[in-house]
Amino acid sequence: MKLGCCYYPEHWPEAWWADDARRMREMGLRLVRIGEFAWSRLEPEPGRYDWGWLDRAIDTLHAAGLKVILGTPTATPPKWLVDRMPDMVAIDEQGRPRGFGSRRHYCFSHEGYRAEAVRIVTALAERYGNHPALAMWQTDNEYGCHDTVLSFSVAAASAFRGWLAARYGTVEALNAAWGNVFWSMEYGSFAEVDPPHLTVTEANPAHWLDYRRFASDQVASFNREQVEILRRLSSGVPITHNFMGFFTEFDHHAVGRDIDVATWDSYPLGFLEQFWFSSEEKRAYLRQGHPDIAAFHHDLYRGCSGGRWGVMEQQPGPVNWARFNPAPLPGMVALWTLEACAHGAELTSYFRWRQAPFAQEQMHAGLLRPDSSEAEAADEVRKAAAVLEAIGPQATAQAQVALVFSYEAAWVVGIQPQGQSFRYLELVFETYSALRERGLDVDIVAPDADLAGYRMVLVPTLPIVPEGFVARLAALDCPVLIGPRSGSRTASFAIPEGLAPGVLKSLAPLTVTRVESLHDGVAEPADSFRVTRWREDVVSDLAPELTDSAGRGVIYYTGGVRYCAVWPDRALLALLVGRMADEAGVETRDCPQGIRVRRTQSTVFTFNYGADPVFVPHLGATLPPASWHLDPLQARPDPR
């Protein structure tokens, strides 16, 4: 795994560049990501390119022994461009334009903007496509950041109509699929259909689901347009996009298929603060991040583009964008770096080299302070670089456990939550955590992934079951867990004939006759766990494997397949993971709180995410806070 940083030469006097490059190299960095927001400097006026400064910046970095990851600048169209076509901005759900003055102020569906994106990417690729310093391309920056996947512009509405016509062929087919007879919502032509916003009360969930599918396809095709240019003009140079954390607004598996390396931006402390974690967890992991936040995304994104992945932005200190922004515990920046290596990353790049004293992110730490002195993280980078050097290349193998992740499932649950605490990401994350707490390595895979070779497969929920999925599950000879709401909707967002779990009945012979969601704080007892948030009434010839204290079925089991009819709390997940692992003959290891394990083919990594020392039984030793222990597993692979 190579280390790198995000650098903005355009933010600093040219006289500093050579020294910056020298210091990067000395710190152990080998890659520098540049350029992704530099459009106003690359093309100060329409059609007048200024490549000189970027030529010199790249040459300076290269001369110091660094390679660059060059970003296409399409996340930040310059003012002159927006003024030329003011309707290129995205329109929010309330109908308001998302104006100039920050970033991501474009609509994925605007043809004029798309042509401009093609133009600047072509010019950039023609200039640098064969530059010897070029290690990788990055398309755009964080598609969807700042809530920008959905746009309700005129351009989006018109593209949506075309998308619907291609999907349904006739408007009658659309009316039937959506059930538009309900509330007289029938359309006479595709031209009459609008985006599903500004309705009096909720719009039809089928309408919303198609709008989300359409918007996701627009992101994928916007990306693909750039990828095609880069492949043509910069043959052989890998292409990445930097995805975000806990973000499901578009189908990352689809975008991942078009690129070579899925990278993501890892801000464990910001994510802990911003997402659903309890206040107890927020306190316990204040300066470390929950022990599964980074790992979860590593395993998710490894499954997005055929195995090649990395961290494009690693938090090096306090960030500026969460409600509260604590500093990492000493040791955490190095620990995060090694956790990425343990999951098979090919790069970890810190955001950013030097903290900016101006503009929006002046409170965001870098490896250097604004005065160029070293920030706390700098020494940790050196330390991580030394460890990486010592352990050599780390290859990962297919994990024993597959966890099925579906972006469409996230949309379905979000469109029709039915109970406000039924959160898709939380359900998948909790399932993942239960596996990690037993020391298991996990591959997070797409619903169309090949499941052969896995020894346990978990499907936290999959309301719409894609073609071929049932057959792939049926072919497995290993324990399978299918979560609540699975098979509960057709592809057009209707209740399936014969009720849930629909097509999954061939594996889980039962019928869900009613569902109820429970208010936060309601916890109905069972032997060793509690039923919270969600419960399904099930009719089946199978006797339940587990019931609650009132005798209501919770888990149904037959032929290796388990169906879970409730929101599984942590205790239930732990119990199920334990049973499945026993049945599969998969070895587990109880991890004390804050301890996590992950194996590559040559090393067992043990990490302590706790703020206190923890005794680790499998090591027979105590690990200090924010520290790690590495055990060689076998002879190191021959680097040749």
Ligand code: GAL
């Ligand atoms: C990311 C983004 C970076 C920077 C960073 C700050 O979302 O890609 O450009 O804004 O956050 O943490």
